Amino acid sequence: MNTNVTILLAEDDVNLGKVLTLNLEAVGYTVHHAGNGETAYEIFCTSDIDICLIDVMMPLKDGFTLAREIRKLDKKTPIVFLTAKNMNEDVLEGLSIGDDYITKPFSMEVLQARLQALLRRTMPENTEQHQTIKIGNFSFEVDHQRLWINGEEKKLTTRETELLLMLVNKKNDLLERGYALKKIWGDDSYYNARSMDVYLTKLRKLFASDPNIQIINVHGLGFKLVM
Amino acid sequence: MNTNVTILLAEDDVNLGKVLTLNLEAVGYTVHHAGNGETAYEIFCTSDIDICLIDVMMPLKDGFTLAREIRKLDKKTPIVFLTAKNMNEDVLEGLSIGDDYITKPFSMEVLQARLQALLRRTMPENTEQHQTIKIGNFSFEVDHQRLWINGEEKKLTTRETELLLMLVNKKNDLLERGYALKKIWGDDSYYNARSMDVYLTKLRKLFASDPNIQIINVHGLGFKLVM
DNA sequence: AATTATTTTAAAAAATTATAACATCTTGAA
DNA sequence: TTCAAGATGTTATAATTTTTTAAAATAATT
DSSP states (O other): OOTTOEEEEEOOOHHHHHHHHHHHHHTTOEEEEESSHHHHHHHHHHSOOSEEEEESSOSSSOHHHHHHHHHHHOSSSOEEEEESOOOHHHHHHHHHHSSEEEESSOOHHHHHHHHHHHHHHHSOOOOOOOOEEEETTEEEETTTTEEEETTEEEEOOHHHHHHHHHHHHTTTSEEEHHHHIIIIISSOOHHHHHHHHHHHHHHHHHTTTOTTOEEEEETTTEEEEEO | OOTTOEEEEEOOOHHHHHHHHHHHHHTTOEEEEESSHHHHHHHHHHSOOSEEEEESSOSSSOHHHHHHHHHHHOSSSOEEEEESOOOHHHHHHHHHHSSEEEESSOOHHHHHHHHHHHHHHHOTTTTTOOOEEEETTEEEETTTTEEEETTEEEEOOHHHHHHHHHHHHTTTSEEEHHHHIIIIISSOOHHHHHHHHHHHHHHHHHTTTOTTOEEEEETTTEEEEEO
16 A cells, blocks of 8 residues: 555646546555646645646646756656657657656556556665564564663574564464474474474573473474463 | 666567667667567676567567566566567567567657667666665665665675665565676676675674564575675 | 373584784875 | 775684474372
């Protein structure tokens, strides 16, 4: 879903405008639909627009003019032209002002794919929250590969982190030995299984201070983190 | 003129490859032309590529596979697909991996316009505004090769800057050791690897004041800048 | 109970990485 | 050109991570 992405749609064809609006809204975009260049400009100036979808041929103000005015105000917001024309000059002019140029007829899938390709590159990267997982009194910072207990930091190795994460994701439930081995070690050979055993011992030692946290073996099947 | 812009062109059709190369060079691009996916990958790994132009149907390694492999190493360099096919699924797959999708036959003007539209967005030097990247409370001025923290300036050497930039471009994700070595040091020999280790130690010292910024080693694979 | 399979653990080995110290190269000023 | 400072590369050693080995412990099966 494309939550929090707002599209300015400038399209004078009433039918196409409605179809596009409904389709884009259906996949989670917020759409502001303008029937001509003038109102589109007004909307751009007064709203928080993430991307512009602009028909080239429009009454009152054509798409290229609108796009140039928008570019004067804002250099970054991506602009995509929609047009029935396929003449080279128009394509060239469109791409020199905007970021993409789609000729009618087009499928909704292709439109959406092009919008997403653009947004991937232009939307400010979500300052992703690193997940921290509570394990009893421990705090497991997955990305930082560390475990906190009473303000004390215990650094984890990559293998320890991977294995603990798999156990946590299946907490109180069986983590199959072969599954974990294939995911972490690549294959479930005998020696990798011994290696995994070694890491289970290491994890057990890390949590030894809290008797309510246990890594239990299910004979012949795998392991279970009980907490 | 597109000075200092290097294109990786992966195209198996000898004629088309030559025509494209000549035309792109004529307008100032530097072109590295590979006749198949394998050599294209080699070139990408060892050269400083600004944009990739990839034919979908190629021997040894098809364009989509090549693009996925490149994306694994590098999240930013724009990828444009060239293809004779116009089937929707291919377009959709292409746009989900890369940034643009151009179907043959196309005019050189349109290709160039699309390349420029992409480069406008992705080459920060072109927009004359120097790239500064936030790393926790640090401010990394790439072009000036320096790092600011609390109004204090820390000058970086070229190697430090190159390595930090690669880490930042893959933040919270694995930067493969061999890839970074080839890109920065030219080859992944034993001694270059030791040199890289030395620079990692230097970078770690720079960020030592902030425990939430870590350069984590992933044993046998590479490094991860967690922030 | 005896046998077999599986798991646990410690310890050793192998592989990889970290760091300091030193050497060499580059660059710009004198 | 020479020198000095800084950047980069090399080397040695230490530390860490992961794997392998071996032996003991536990669990299931006959």
